[in-house]
Amino acid sequence: MTPLAVDIANLFDIEFLISIGVLAGIYALVALGLQLNVGFTGIVNFGQAGFMAIGAYTMAILVLDAGFSFWLAVPCSILVTMAFGLIIGLPSLRLRADYFAIATLAMAEVVRLFAQNARSLTGGNQGLFCAEDDPSNCYPNAWNDVSDSINEWISNFWADPPSLLPLLLVVWAFVLVSMFVLQRITYTPWGRVLRAIREDEDAARALGKNTLVFKLQSLLIAAVLGALAGLFLALNLKTLHPTEFEPLVTFFAYAVLILGGLANYRGVAIGALLFWFVLEGTRYIDLPEDPFTETRIAALRLAITGALLIGLMAFRPQGLFGKKEEMVLGE
Amino acid sequence: MASEPESHGGTSAPPAPPSNGALLDIDDVFKRFGGIQAVRGASFEVAQGSITALIGPNGAGKTTLFNVLTGFYRGDRGGISFAGDSIFGHPPYEIARRGMVRTFQITKALAAMPVIDNMMLAAPDQPGERFRNLFLHPRAVRRREREVREEAIELLDVFNLGKLADEYAGTLSGGQRKLLELARALMAKPRLLLLDEPMAGINPTLGKRLLDHMKRLRTEEGVTFLFIEHDMEVVMNHSDRVVVMAEGRVIASGGPQEVRKDQKVIDAYLGETFHDSAEEGG
Numbered sequence: 001m002t003p004l005a006v007d008i009a010n011l012f013d014i015e016f017l018i019s020i021g022v023l024a025g026i027y028a029l030v031a032l033g034l035q036l037n038v039g040f041t042g043i044v045n046f047g048q049a050g051f052m053a054i055g056a057y058t059m060a061i062l063v064l065d066a067g068f069s070f071w072l073a074v075p076c077s078i079l080v081t082m083a084f085g086l087i088i089g090l091p092s093l094r095l096r097a098d099y100f101a102i103a104t105l106a107m108a109e110v111v112r113l114f115a116q117n118a119r120s121l122t123g124g125n126q127g128l129f130c131a132e133d134d135p136s137n138c139y140p141n142a143w144n145d146v147s148d149s150i151n152e153w154i155s156n157f158w159a160d161p162p163s164l165l166p167l168l169l170v171v172w173a174f175v176l177v178s179m180f181v182l183q184r185i186t187y188t189p190w191g192r193v194l195r196a197i198r199e200d201e202d203a204a205r206a207l208g209k210n211t212l213v214f215k216l217q218s219l220l221i222a223a224v225l226g227a228l229a230g231l232f233l234a235l236n237l238k239t240l241h242p243t244e245f246e247p248l249v250t251f252f253a254y255a256v257l258i259l260g261g262l263a264n265y266r267g268v269a270i271g272a273l274l275f276w277f278v279l280e281g282t283r284y285i286d287l288p289e290d291p292f293t294e295t296r297i298a299a300l301r302l303a304i305t306g307a308l309l310i311g312l313m314a315f316r317p318q319g320l321f322g323k324k325e326e327m328v329l330g331e
Numbered sequence: 332m333a334s335e336p337e338s339h340g341g342t343s344a345p346p347a348p349p350s351n352g353a354l355l356d357i358d359d360v361f362k363r364f365g366g367i368q369a370v371r372g373a374s375f376e377v378a379q380g381s382i383t384a385l386i387g388p389n390g391a392g393k394t395t396l397f398n399v400l401t402g403f404y405r406g407d408r409g410g411i412s413f414a415g416d417s418i419f420g421h422p423p424y425e426i427a428r429r430g431m432v433r434t435f436q437i438t439k440a441l442a443a444m445p446v447i448d449n450m451m452l453a454a455p456d457q458p459g460e461r462f463r464n465l466f467l468h469p470r471a472v473r474r475r476e477r478e479v480r481e482e483a484i485e486l487l488d489v490f491n492l493g494k495l496a497d498e499y500a501g502t503l504s505g506g507q508r509k510l511l512e513l514a515r516a517l518m519a520k521p522r523l524l525l526l527d528e529p530m531a532g533i534n535p536t537l538g539k540r541l542l543d544h545m546k547r548l549r550t551e552e553g554v555t556f557l558f559i560e561h562d563m564e565v566v567m568n569h570s571d572r573v574v575v576m577a578e579g580r581v582i583a584s585g586g587p588q589e590v591r592k593d594q595k596v597i598d599a600y601l602g603e604t605f606h607d608s609a610e611e612g613g
Contacts, residue, residue, distance in 0.1 A: 189451075189459030189472060192444075196452050199441035206401065206435070207453045207519055208427035209460070217462055325443065325499055 007284040018164045020276045022236055025171030028272035029229040030253040032178050032265060033222030039262040040186055041218040042198030044101040046250055047088065048226045050108030053245035055081045055227025056234040057115055060128050063139040065121075070142030078227045085223035086216065093215045105247060116242040129239035140238045146170075164236075171232050178225060179265045186265075194218055255309055261322025270320060279305045354379040354523055354555050355400070355431070360409030360419075362392070362399050369395040370406075371579035377523065377572075382549060382556040384566040384587075387576035388600050393559045394436060396576070397527055401433045402426045414522065428455065430522035434529065436559075438508040442501030446492060449500050449511060450483035451476070453518035483518060490514045490544070506533040513544065517554075524548075526558035530565055538562075542569050563601070567591060575600060 010016065030048045037045040058077035062068040068076065092103035115122040122128055130138035150166035185191055193214050196204040204211050234240055252275070260271025282301040292300070318324045353376035362370040370392040377383045385393050398404040400411060402423035411419040418426050427433075441449050457479060458464040459472030487493045490510045495503065500511060509529065516524055530538045542565065548554040560566050566573060567587045574584040577599040583590050590596055 185462075185465055188465050189457045189476065190462055190465055192448055192452050193460055195444055195448070196441050199443055200439045202403065202423075202435070203439035203441060204452070205403070205423040206427055206433050206439075207515070208424050208432075208455060209452075210422070210424045325501075 006281075007286060011281055011284045015162050015164070016280070018162050018168050020280050021168045021273070022164055022171055022232075023280075024272040024276040025168065025175050026229045026232050026236065027253055027256050027276065028175045028269045029171075029178060029225050029232070030249070031256040031260070031268045031272060032175070032182060033225035034253055034257050035260075035262070035265055035268050036182060036186070036194075036218055036225075037222045038257065039264070040191065040198060041194040041215060042097065042201075043093065043215055043218060044097050045104050045219060045222055046101050046247070047104030047108040048222065048229075048253055049245045049247060049249040050104070050111040051081050051085065051223040051226030052230030052233060052249065053108070053111045053115060053242075054084050054230070056230035056240055056245075057122055057128065059231055060139055060234055060240055061121060063142075064128065064130065064137065067137060070139050073139065074231060077231065078224055081223050081227035081230075082220050085220045089216045089219045093212055093219065105250075108245070108247060108250065112242050112245045115240075115245070122240070122242070125242060127239045127241040140235065143167075143235045167232070167235060174228060174232075175269055178228075179269060182221075182265050190214070190217075255305075258319055259309065259312060261319025263323060264319075264321040267319055267321030274320075275305070278308055352379055353377060354414060355557065356410075356412045357396075357400065358410035358412075360396065360399055360411065361407040362395055362404060363407055368579055370399065372409075373576065373579065373581050375574045375581050375584050377555060377557050380549060380553060380555055381572055382545060382570045383558070383572045383574060384570035385557060385559045385574050385576065386561070386563075386566055386600065387582075390578075391576040391600075392579040393576055394527060397433060397525055397559065400426075401431065401525060427519060430520065431525065432516045432519045432521035432523070433525040434512045434516055434527060436527040436531070438505070438512050440500040440503060440508040440511055442499065444500055445497050446487065446500050446503070446511060447480070447483055447496040449515050450487060450518050451479050453515045454479040454482065455520055479518075486514050486517060506537040509533050509537070509541065513541065517548070521554060523555045523557065526556065528559050528561065530560055530562050538565070545569075 030052065033048060033051075034045060037043045055077045058080045059070075059073045062073035062076055063070055088104065088107050092100050092107075095103060116124055118124070119126070130140070147163075147166040150169065151161050151163070154161045154165065186194070193204060193209050193211075196207075196209065197211050197214060201211050204214075230245075233244060237244065256268060256271045256275050258271075259275055260267025260269070279301060282304050283297075287297060287300075312319070355377040357376070358374050360370055360373045361368070373392065373396055385396075387393055395404065399406040399409075402418070402421050402425070405420055409419065410417065413426070413429060413431050416429070418429065418431070441452070444452075454475075457472070457475050458468055459475065464472055484493065484496060487496055490513070492507060492510060492514065495507070500508070503511060509532070513524075513526070513529070529541055533541070545556055546569070549556065558570075570587060572584065573587050573590040575582050575590060575593075575596045577595075582595045582599055583593045585593075591601065
């Protein structure tokens, strides 16, 4: 095969595409929360990875250690994430936008470092997974049952469906429902106050709006979406490691947001698909082995993705679906 | 040297305000920023139904006082009562909801929102601003939205902005933004409007229209006005009462004729030139 050619057969392999689709769906959920925060409220939340971690770890700990059923642990973990968002948001949302960004980033890192070091609770860097001697009490089991029954039904039309297909369908069902709900609530009087805060918080306060409450609500909705994404990540990985919740996760979600365009929910979904297709698809560019060692290729993939983002910013600063007017006038 | 357009100063004095007491009572308010004592014991009253001007040299503490009155700054001490209730130290949104609504020196048009959304945002009593009502009472929300939209369009027409309802506010000219900000403040159903330099940066024709609107609102809707202004022609001819601040204190207050002859005011702000011209004009 000629160097620099793309391995088309592998690139369009169905298992590969589905695994990308799952990742893209998870990041779409994270970035939908960011869209509400950044695109519609003007609060720069860098803590989504922290909310994902809280959601995922709470669910896993409740099932594995406290013996909760998966279906009870899921709503509990979402409530815990919201409570955490409230604790983080109440003091930090009074800060200026840039300080708030730093506060949320620090919060997410505290969560990750806690997960890394509270070994008895989270397994630390070993990760959190099912005990081998007692596989009966294990959060992926509850999901595996659902997954099996979905695939059983699918096998009526498609013999031997890929094992990740049910997760793909459920993740994207959540993405679509979230998009629909967010779209509906954004263009209401409530959402209008959010947009006013984005434009000028003092103007909103001068017109009788208790802006802190609106910013908190916006943050909590993003936290819920983050928790959902964390839960799906846990189902996808089957084990939880602190490294899955590094700030890079939030930054990737921002890349998705910028790619899709600000103040547009549809763009987030398309942006997530495109981002992960490019980032993972670059694996299949054939490069000569010398000088391209594995680590160099890993770095190169990020560089290519970054270059594409920069190119997009240069030629289409509003992203794929963003409104140019809202960008220019926002200044 | 007397070149200010003062000739009609004495003749077109505005009607005396209906004297049913003070709507806003400011009592010995202090505000310090680090080593700078921006407001040092300001006291005055704004009579119900009046158009009161707040004047003074740059740095006199006028805008700081506005920010303390509307809750944007927390005053160090003093008392502020609005319609009989103490509002000192209350948050801005609460003060606005009581009916004391402000505009800003530099207009705060919500640029990336359509003009109509700017207007509808300001309407009070929209149940749809509570998150749960979006799901619990969607019909009440829609009903109020319809009312608010109608009101907003009517008001935009009054200010000759009707045709721009669907444009982004950021595309408006400076003068149009001033009008929009005033119209938006009116959507909030104010009893007292605090305007920070409403005439600054707009052409005289538009300024004249703004003044006409103020007077009409005072007579038709009973709105009271307190405004900061540097244009002495506007202050002397269109306000019933003038409050003069210098170095954080109120140094004089009274009717325009009274204040312009006050030696402290002449020394601190107006200068001899203005005094001379006033003498000639009056």
